[in-house]
Amino acid sequence: MSTILSLAPQNVWKHFYGLTQVPRPSGFMGPVQEFLLQFAKEAGIEAFKDEVGNIIMRKPATPGMEDCKGVILQAHMDMVPQKNNDTVHDFEKDPLETYVDGEWVKAKGTTLGADNGMGVAAIMAVMEDKTLKHGALEALITVDEETGMYGAFGLKPGTLHGEILLNLDSEEEGELYIGCAGGVDVTATLQYKEVETNPSHIAMKVSLKGLRGGHSGLEINQGRANANKLMARFVREAITTCNARLATWCGGNMRNAIPREADVVLTLPAQDEEKLQTLVKRCEDLFNEEYHALETPISFKAECVERPAMETPEEIQDNLVDAIYACQDGICRMIPTIPDTVETSSNLSIVTITEGKAQFSLLVRSSSESMKKYRALSLESCFSMAGMKVEMSGSYSGWNPDVESPILKAMVKSYEEQFGAEPAVKVVHAGLECGIIGSIVPGLDMISFGPTLRSHQSPDERVLISSVQKFYDFLTATLANTPKKV
Numbered sequence: 001m002s003t004i005l006s007l008a009p010q011n012v013w014k015h016f017y018g019l020t021q022v023p024r025p026s027g028f029m030g031p032v033q034e035f036l037l038q039f040a041k042e043a044g045i046e047a048f049k050d051e052v053g054n055i056i057m058r059k060p061a062t063p064g065m066e067d068c069k070g071v072i073l074q075a076h077m078d079m080v081p082q083k084n085n086d087t088v089h090d091f092e093k094d095p096l097e098t099y100v101d102g103e104w105v106k107a108k109g110t111t112l113g114a115d116n117g118m119g120v121a122a123i124m125a126v127m128e129d130k131t132l133k134h135g136a137l138e139a140l141i142t143v144d145e146e147t148g149m150y151g152a153f154g155l156k157p158g159t160l161h162g163e164i165l166l167n168l169d170s171e172e173e174g175e176l177y178i179g180c181a182g183g184v185d186v187t188a189t190l191q192y193k194e195v196e197t198n199p200s201h202i203a204m205k206v207s208l209k210g211l212r213g214g215h216s217g218l219e220i221n222q223g224r225a226n227a228n229k230l231m232a233r234f235v236r237e238a239i240t241t242c243n244a245r246l247a248t249w250c251g252g253n254m255r256n257a258i259p260r261e262a263d264v265v266l267t268l269p270a271q272d273e274e275k276l277q278t279l280v281k282r283c284e285d286l287f288n289e290e291y292h293a294l295e296t297p298i299s300f301k302a303e304c305v306e307r308p309a310m311e312t313p314e315e316i317q318d319n320l321v322d323a324i325y326a327c328q329d330g331i332c333r334m335i336p337t338i339p340d341t342v343e344t345s346s347n348l349s350i351v352t353i354t355e356g357k358a359q360f361s362l363l364v365r366s367s368s369e370s371m372k373k374y375r376a377l378s379l380e381s382c383f384s385m386a387g388m389k390v391e392m393s394g395s396y397s398g399w400n401p402d403v404e405s406p407i408l409k410a411m412v413k414s415y416e417e418q419f420g421a422e423p424a425v426k427v428v429h430a431g432l433e434c435g436i437i438g439s440i441v442p443g444l445d446m447i448s449f450g451p452t453l454r455s456h457q458s459p460d461e462r463v464l465i466s467s468v469q470k471f472y473d474f475l476t477a478t479l480a481n482t483p484k485k486v
């Protein structure tokens with residue numbers, strides 16, 4: 001018998017253990033869908049699978065609670081399949097091996113799937129328990145959240161009837177999330193005819209390395225350096241003071257990461273080589289001075305390379321460098337009603353200029369739809385001025401926080417009564433399923449919360465045992481205190 005079965009609350013751990021025995025990596029949902037439908041059947045709970053594979057369950061209000069607002073409990077059934085190199089594990093076949101490590105539960109050599117198995121287990125415990133008090137309940141257990149929130153995107157309007165949604169996919173007990181960022185991809189491109197490099201010129205490759213980078217949403221408030229932006233400062237000056245010409249540019253590699261590296265190839269008259277080397281050194285010193293508190297030492301170096309045959313025409317080069325230099329990057333606005341919380345940002349993630357094509361990729365995030373649009377359009381203005389074609393794609397909705405939300409007020413009060421402490425109320429500057437679901441079911445009053453998890457996308461994933469009891473007690477108290485219908 002697994003030791004986690006003896007942990008409290010036993011009904012939650014029992015279902016969590018059950019989930020660890022069912023393979024459920026994103027993209028492989030069949031067995032866990034079956035498992036959930038079978039559970040509902042045995043527990044006498046109405047359940048069905050929707051068109052995209054989400055599992056929906058319904059349980060009527062307990063006697064005397066019929067006038068409460070309907071509550072939707074929401075979690076995702078898939079997990080991130082990560083294992084250590086020396087672990088033999090087939091995520092589509094093998095059960096996870098869990099164990100208790102001090103205050104935490106972990107899995108041997110793999111992700112634990114507590115993200116979001118803990119949320120699913122809590123839903124199963126609530127659905128099964130006949131002693132709880134609650135209004136009409138629905139469960140929405142989505143597929144494939146981790147790889148693109150496909151379950152949330154595929155939800156059909158009219159499927160759910162509740163007015164309140166409790167998302168159980170947050171990672172810090174004692175925190176209530178009341179908003180998240182939506183996003184839109186902005187891509188600027190320009191095709192041009194390259195010109196031959198000057199045969200009397202030499203070529204130098206200049207490389208920027210060692211930046212910390214980070215998640216373009218969660219870490220955009222840290223003020224870290226953007227490799228493409230630092231490089232633009234150097235290239236602009238190299239063009240004006242060292243007679244340099246731009247051949248190629250390659251910076252960043254993931255749209256949702258702050259770029260950590262960039263390199264360019266420049267051509268220039270041989271007599272300006274020393275000047276360029278001096279400029280590189282001066283930039284390295286300056287960048288390290290500006291960022292010493294935020295970055296580990298930044299490396300900025302130049303080396304002679306073979307002269308490429310072609311380079312960017314001068315006018316195009318100037319326009320492209322100006323566009324990189326000028327485009328809005330980083331925080332645009334903080335949320336006016338919530339302290340120290342980013343509302344709107346953009347990240348200039350990938351820049352490539354090579355072989356007659358320039359492409360810049362950016363990701364705009366905001367909890368406000370109108371501010372998201374504003375930042376995206378200001379980027380469009382900037383790149384259009386440089387003669388570039390600008391496309392918007394992959395837009396998804398944010399969840400604009402409502403500090404006056406009735407369920408928020410009820411949950412803050414209930415948390416204080418139960419635990420004698422105030423919960424933290426937060427907004428995350430990244431996407432949550434709530435943003436998508438809220439745009440499909442307008443008017444939902446939503447909160448996201450959960451037990452304490454760490455390293456949730458690595459084999460070090462763990463859940464704090466004591467936080468599971470608090471999380472579940474808080475969930476059941478919230479259901480018992482659901483606001484009444486108006």
Ligand SMILES: [Zn+2]
Binds near residue numbers: 076115116145169
């Ligand atoms: Zn999750």
